Amino acid sequence: MEYHFEYAGKTIATDKAGYLLNVDDWQVELGPILAATESIELTENHWEVVNFVRSFYLEFNT
Numbered sequence: 001m002e003y004h005f006e007y008a009g010k011t012i013a014t015d016k017a018g019y020l021l022n023v024d025d026w027q028v029e030l031g032p033i034l035a036a037t038e039s040i041e042l043t044e045n046h047w048e049v050v051n052f053v054r055s056f057y058l059e060f061n062t
Contacts, residue, residue, distance in 0.1 A: 007033065023057065 002021070004013045007030060013021040018037055020026060031050060035042045042050075056062075 005033075026054070 001016065002013055003016060003018070004011050006012070007027075010025075012025050012030070015021060018034060020030075031047070032042055035046070040046070
């Protein structure tokens with residue numbers, strides 16, 4: 001089952017856990033929106049993890 005939400009006039013597809021299905025849909029502005037679905041306010045430490053995981057994914061495709 002596919003889930004989605006609207007952002008900036010575009011439909012963004014996610015999986016059940018809220019992960020983006022298309023890596024190219026990522027925009028920094030989505031970070032706080034996605035975090036808010038888990039009642040999280042992103043701090044500098046959160047952004048370090050987000051950026052690390054994104055870099056890892058882009059390098060190793062996993």
